[in-house]
Amino acid sequence: MSFIMNGNPFPHPSQPFIISPHRFQNRSKSQILRRIPARRVILLACSLAALLFFFFPTISSLASASLSSSIFRDDPLITTVHHYDLAHSQGTGRGWEREERVLMCIPLRDAAPHLPLFFSHLRNLTYPHSLIDMAFLVSDSKDETLLLLNTLLERTQADKDPYMRFGRIEIFEKDFGQVVGQGFSDRHGFDAQGPRRKLMARARNWLLSASLRPEHSWVYWRDVDVEIAPSTIIEDLMRHNKDVIVPNIWRPLPDWLGGEQPYDLNSWQESETALQLAQTLDEDSVIVEGYPEFATWRPHLAYLRDPYGDPDFEMEIDGVGGVSILAKARVFRSGAHFPAFSFERHAETEGFGKMCKRMGLSVVGLPHYVIWHMYEPSVDDMRYMGEMIQARLRKEKEQQEKAKETKDDNDRMAEAAAIAKAEMEAVKKKALSSTSGESPLQEAGKESDSLEMYDNPEYFLDSVKAAEVRAAKQVAREIEQARRDAEKKAKEEQEATKNGRKFSSESKKEKKVIIAKDA
Amino acid sequence: MPSYRQRSRPLTIITVSGVALIILFYLLSTSRSSSEVRVRPPPAAGGAKSISHYPMNGLTSSWQPLARQEHVLILTPITRFYEEYWNNLINLNYPHELIDLGFILPRGREANQAIQRLDEAVNALQTGPKKNRFASVSILRQDFDSPFSQSEKDRHALSSQKERRAAMARARNSLYTTTINAGISWILWLDADIVETPASLIQDMASHNKAIIVANCYQRYVDHGESKIRPYDFNTWQDSEAAAKMAQNMGDDEVIFEGYAEMATHRTLLASMRGAGKDINEEVPVDGVGATALLVKAEVHRDGAMFPSFPFFHLLESEGFAKMAKRLGYQAYGLPNYLVYHYNE
Numbered sequence A: 001m002s003f004i005m006n007g008n009p010f011p012h013p014s015q016p017f018i019i020s021p022h023r024f025q026n027r028s029k030s031q032i033l034r035r036i037p038a039r040r041v042i043l044l045a046c047s048l049a050a051l052l053f054f055f056f057p058t059i060s061s062l063a064s065a066s067l068s069s070s071i072f073r074d075d076p077l078i079t080t081v082h083h084y085d086l087a088h089s090q091g092t093g094r095g096w097e098r099e100e101r102v103l104m105c106i107p108l109r110d111a112a113p114h115l116p117l118f119f120s121h122l123r124n125l126t127y128p129h130s131l132i133d134m135a136f137l138v139s140d141s142k143d144e145t146l147l148l149l150n151t152l153l154e155r156t157q158a159d160k161d162p163y164m165r166f167g168r169i170e171i172f173e174k175d176f177g178q179v180v181g182q183g184f185s186d187r188h189g190f191d192a193q194g195p196r197r198k199l200m201a202r203a204r205n206w207l208l209s210a211s212l213r214p215e216h217s218w219v220y221w222r223d224v225d226v227e228i229a230p231s232t233i234i235e236d237l238m239r240h241n242k243d244v245i246v247p248n249i250w251r252p253l254p255d256w257l258g259g260e261q262p263y264d265l266n267s268w269q270e271s272e273t274a275l276q277l278a279q280t281l282d283e284d285s286v287i288v289e290g291y292p293e294f295a296t297w298r299p300h301l302a303y304l305r306d307p308y309g310d311p312d313f314e315m316e317i318d319g320v321g322g323v324s325i326l327a328k329a330r331v332f333r334s335g336a337h338f339p340a341f342s343f344e345r346h347a348e349t350e351g352f353g354k355m356c357k358r359m360g361l362s363v364v365g366l367p368h369y370v371i372w373h374m375y376e377p378s379v380d381d382m383r384y385m386g387e388m389i390q391a392r393l394r395k396e397k398e399q400q401e402k403a404k405e406t407k408d409d410n411d412r413m414a415e416a417a418a419i420a421k422a423e424m425e426a427v428k429k430k431a432l433s434s435t436s437g438e439s440p441l442q443e444a445g446k447e448s449d450s451l452e453m454y455d456n457p458e459y460f461l462d463s464v465k466a467a468e469v470r471a472a473k474q475v476a477r478e479i480e481q482a483r484r485d486a487e488k489k490a491k492e493e494q495e496a497t498k499n500g501r502k503f504s505s506e507s508k509k510e511k512k513v514i515i516a517k518d519a
Numbered sequence B: 001m002p003s004y005r006q007r008s009r010p011l012t013i014i015t016v017s018g019v020a021l022i023i024l025f026y027l028l029s030t031s032r033s034s035s036e037v038r039v040r041p042p043p044a045a046g047g048a049k050s051i052s053h054y055p056m057n058g059l060t061s062s063w064q065p066l067a068r069q070e071h072v073l074i075l076t077p078i079t080r081f082y083e084e085y086w087n088n089l090i091n092l093n094y095p096h097e098l099i100d101l102g103f104i105l106p107r108g109r110e111a112n113q114a115i116q117r118l119d120e121a122v123n124a125l126q127t128g129p130k131k132n133r134f135a136s137v138s139i140l141r142q143d144f145d146s147p148f149s150q151s152e153k154d155r156h157a158l159s160s161q162k163e164r165r166a167a168m169a170r171a172r173n174s175l176y177t178t179t180i181n182a183g184i185s186w187i188l189w190l191d192a193d194i195v196e197t198p199a200s201l202i203q204d205m206a207s208h209n210k211a212i213i214v215a216n217c218y219q220r221y222v223d224h225g226e227s228k229i230r231p232y233d234f235n236t237w238q239d240s241e242a243a244a245k246m247a248q249n250m251g252d253d254e255v256i257f258e259g260y261a262e263m264a265t266h267r268t269l270l271a272s273m274r275g276a277g278k279d280i281n282e283e284v285p286v287d288g289v290g291a292t293a294l295l296v297k298a299e300v301h302r303d304g305a306m307f308p309s310f311p312f313f314h315l316l317e318s319e320g321f322a323k324m325a326k327r328l329g330y331q332a333y334g335l336p337n338y339l340v341y342h343y344n345e
Helices: A002-006 A028-036 A038-055 A058-068 A112-124 A145-157 A186-189 A193-211 A231-236 A272-280 A329-333 A348-359 A378-401 A407-432 A453-456 A463-518 B002-037 B081-089 B107-127 B154-157 B158-179 B201-206 B241-247 B296-302 B317-327
Strands: A082-084 A101-108 A132-138 A169-173 A215-224 A226-228 A244-254 A260-262 A325-328 A365-375 B053-054 B070-078 B099-105 B136-141 B184-190 B194-196 B212-221 B228-232 B285-287 B293-297 B332-342
Touching: A028 A186, A038 B002, A058 B317, A101 A193, A112 A226, A132 A145, A132 A193, A145 A169, A169 A193, A169 B317, A186 B081, A193 A348, A193 B158, A215 A231, A215 A329, A215 B081, A231 A244, A231 A325, A231 A365, A244 A348, A325 A329, A325 A407, A329 B158, A348 A365, A348 B212, A378 A463, B070 B158, B081 B194, B099 B107, B099 B158, B107 B136, B136 B158, B184 B296, B201 B212, B201 B293, B285 B296, B293 B296, B293 B317, B317 B332
Parallel strands: A082 B136, A101 A132, A101 A215, A132 A169, A169 B053, A244 A365, B070 B099, B070 B184, B099 B136, B212 B332
Antiparallel strands: A215 A325, A226 A365, A244 A260, A244 A325, B184 B293, B194 B332, B212 B228, B212 B293, B285 B332
């Protein structure tokens, strides 16, 4: 190219041969650029562009936005129209970095005593709080659950540290009518299971359908009565990037019951026996796990725990428990829910697991990643604990009796009560010393109607010790009652004997009068 | 050649220094972004405003929705935008401030056109006269690819039905789970190709006070210059013994579809129950429903009745929905003489 421009080395025969172009010419400046190979120019342009992007990253977002989603954007002037691309809320394994929103669903029923502890768990969550929306369903509650929930939420949302505040919070109230009571023995009796599970399934579905929005990528189901759970639990479960994932749920027990126990038996793998059993049952019946009436021989997540096992170890499961479920929002968007009818002979969370499997989703449990449910003593447990405390008291009393045999009955009663009180204090002190003591200590045992009672540190104790305290209190109350009864009885007897004496003396007087009259 | 090297030197210096700058900037920026920008999203506003209460005990879905000011959510999966559909929707005489709209579109070029036209229509309406505006409009794009092309022939081929209906079921579920809020009493499923309904559609259907009620979907056509109507939607039916027997001999993953010669189900179709001049309010119990114009009490969906994308008792989508609702204790009804009209291609 260049020498054509310099002159004409091959002139047309019709033109005269000109020699002049062969003399020296000064190079023009533009020729320097021409000498640079095109490759270099491109390289230079690219590096310049790269530099621009690095220093002004907003340019890139502008460019991509105009390319891809110019037609799928909200007009800021029209507030009633919203566009959502669900592809942006599918959920990935690193949601906290991609700012994926998590919807936390918490069903509540007569849960006031558990709320303070639950809120301390919430506060500790390490997943960015602003990315967590919360939905509570308060149903069929007779205690002050709603009032307390509101108070605690307002406190949380007005936290001095703005990073402690959560996103949108919704409280739904809906009563479903209760088939069974909420006591431990009521809830866990076999006959109650079918209808109870169906009712809970309805509650869960109402909560989810009312609160799920297009911008949610994950849904985290959590029960309030969880005692110990890692504060990183959302990230820990999310990292596995599964459609549905649950940890293992255990519960602590008093030492005399063995110290600990698997709690949630609803996470299991399907077995041949169970499938055969299911075929023998009619369409509307529900198999519930963990009852001798249905021997399913399924491998339970709970029983497979190894305290020293790898917490990231995954196990495919078919039924899931509802204490702590992390699921991608698209699972619910594609229609999976908690069947309030018998779905393949299962209901609620177990049916949910089955349905997810049917839809080809991944359902996984972590056998060695454990969270701890609260210990709720059964009536029998409470009685036994009371008996233990009384036996101890009796023993001490006997020892003291041996020392001072001359004591009066009434005095001894009073002393027993005092001992019980001391016992209670000791148990309480021991329990308190093991907690962090973050809440202000208040006089325990003073049960007022106000919400103040929930600032009671007893609700922050661990559940086993709390049960012991309760048992000790019960014993103290019984002894106090017995003392009062005895006092009353003694008084009545005194009165009676006094009256008796009076009566007899009066009658003597009368007799005397009569005698006098006669005389 | 040495002269050439000399001339290119300034450029080399620029390139090298540029690269060095980029590396330096990258090193500096990563250390900054990893500590605060990336890991910590901005805090939430918080405050009492972020907490909302929804008492749902008083929520009703009654036979007089107008008198009780009940909120209705109209849901439409949409691939093609028809002007007639939109005009019919605007002409519904239920108060628009009590109506929320929800649309879901598939991904793809054809849908992008629909989005544009829908956007134009929605924006025009929502900035127009106040009494015409709807309470809110949500436009969703689904997060999965629909397997079907939308030509009329493909759409109805038996072989592609299972995939097509499953994708439709997922789209419907995505739509209702994310748009039902705590204030909604009724949900009206109205397909994008329903171009003509009575203006009082919502009041008329709600007045029957049924948990699930479906209108009879017909189609207008011209035959030898004469305007006639013919049945269009065959998904609303009463079950038959033949179909029950067929289901018994099927594997778990097989599906019965209605309206195909390969599967003679002998079910009684709502489409065939129409009698000209008969009572418009006649209602019949049905076992499967089509979702072309379907009014559902919100509690049915809230209790968990959804559109199965997997064979549920050998049924898919809206037909499976009726079955699931039945298992939850809700009976579906059809209106044989109450007609809505489908678009004619």
